[in-house]
Amino acid sequence: MKFFVSCAKGTEGPLRRELVTLRIHAPRGDTGGVSFDGSFEDGMKVCLWSRVGMRVLLELAAFRAPDADQLYRGTRAIDWSRHVDLGTRFAVSASVQDSPTLRHSGFAALKVKDAIADELRARLGARPDVAPDDPDVAVFLHLRGAEARLYLDLAGEPLHRRGYRVAMTEAPLKETLAAAVLALGRVDPALPFLDPMAGSGTLAIEHALAARRVAPGLHRRFGFERWPDGGGENGRRWQALKTTAARSALPSAPAPIVARDRSREAVAALRRNAEAAGVADDIEIAVADIDTLAATAPAGTVCTNPPYGERLDDPDLDATYERLARALHRMKGWSRVILCGNPGLARALGGRPALSHRLWNGPLEVRLLRYE
Numbered sequence: 001m002k003f004f005v006s007c008a009k010g011t012e013g014p015l016r017r018e019l020v021t022l023r024i025h026a027p028r029g030d031t032g033g034v035s036f037d038g039s040f041e042d043g044m045k046v047c048l049w050s051r052v053g054m055r056v057l058l059e060l061a062a063f064r065a066p067d068a069d070q071l072y073r074g075t076r077a078i079d080w081s082r083h084v085d086l087g088t089r090f091a092v093s094a095s096v097q098d099s100p101t102l103r104h105s106g107f108a109a110l111k112v113k114d115a116i117a118d119e120l121r122a123r124l125g126a127r128p129d130v131a132p133d134d135p136d137v138a139v140f141l142h143l144r145g146a147e148a149r150l151y152l153d154l155a156g157e158p159l160h161r162r163g164y165r166v167a168m169t170e171a172p173l174k175e176t177l178a179a180a181v182l183a184l185g186r187v188d189p190a191l192p193f194l195d196p197m198a199g200s201g202t203l204a205i206e207h208a209l210a211a212r213r214v215a216p217g218l219h220r221r222f223g224f225e226r227w228p229d230g231g232g233e234n235g236r237r238w239q240a241l242k243t244t245a246a247r248s249a250l251p252s253a254p255a256p257i258v259a260r261d262r263s264r265e266a267v268a269a270l271r272r273n274a275e276a277a278g279v280a281d282d283i284e285i286a287v288a289d290i291d292t293l294a295a296t297a298p299a300g301t302v303c304t305n306p307p308y309g310e311r312l313d314d315p316d317l318d319a320t321y322e323r324l325a326r327a328l329h330r331m332k333g334w335s336r337v338i339l340c341g342n343p344g345l346a347r348a349l350g351g352r353p354a355l356s357h358r359l360w361n362g363p364l365e366v367r368l369l370r371y372e
Contacts, residue, residue, distance in 0.1 A: 045241060081120060177359070189255065197262075204258075259285050303338075339368055
């Protein structure tokens with residue numbers, strides 16, 4: 001079986017290293033994700049354990065589709081009754097790039113949907129329902145130029161939806177990007193961790209989950225569990241994977257984790273999210289200003305995502321950056337990992353970072369900076 005695990009641009013490296021750790025054979029990096037050949041159990045394992053990946057896609061077919069008619073015919077050539085039955089609701093989404101004739105992803109998805117429905121009607125005598133918002137089987141079309149690839153989405157909802165984000169603040173960091181920041185920033189789970197501008201707590205929570213070796217997909221459902229064959233041999237293997245993952249988790253984090261923010265509303269959201277993630281006892285949560293930041297141990301990591309000024313209205317942003325820089329300079333012996341979305345912050349921090357890595361937080365280009 002051929003799989004493609006998608007991710008945010010710039011996080012392909014940590015995703016590939018994750019798959020190597022999971023003993024996935026020969027994962028290959030590509031723009032926007034990592035591909036590999038493996039078993040269906042490998043795909044389920046990635047759903048359960050990947051902290052950085054966004055979707056786990058099982059390739060069904062690849063064919064030439066220079067126009068709508070050939071896209072329709074290539075889709076109909078697949079035996080869809082192996083994947084969809086009359087009690088299954090399905091949906092199709094599409095990504096279209098550089099196609100000479102198919103320029104709209106919605107139209108391309110509609111052609112694939114019609115071909116699937118017509119093929120199933122011919123084989124089964126009727127067609128299943130389409131459910132764009134909550135499908136049992138999610139089909140994805142990737143059309144680049146005249147080359148079409150059709151996939152089944154094992155995850156259903158994207159992998160960043162761990163299930164613990166029950167309270168929101170403005171401009172939250174996606175869980176998968178937070179995990180990539182921790183991996184790329186080489187944040188050591190054996191050392192103390194501190195986020196002085198924690199917002200709703202995504203960095204601290206993801207760090208706590210990783211430090212305790214809690215599988216990020218352990219407490220959520222996946223799309224493949226709703227497939228027609230979800231209760232057979234694959235279902236038994238899935239339960240075995242979850243049982244093994246639950247047994248491998250540590251009872252507590254190996255080092256102190258502190259998450260602070262000056263906003264009481266943000267700290268309240270952080271506390272609710274940590275409780276939902278099952279790591280509230282691992283994180284010391286406090287309302288505190290960055291001016292009070294001080295080292296609590298000889299060594300550790302400060303890791304934070306300060307406001308960029310793009311989506312958060314802060315007229316004193318430059319002053320905030322100067323205060324943060326002064327506070328970080330007091331943290332002697334601690335590494336500093338900063339997700340920097342504003343050149344003003346880099347100027348305030350000064351010096352040359354040991355690591356500067358380009359990432360995208362949604363549409364915004366940002367820099368991951370690590371200072372020793």
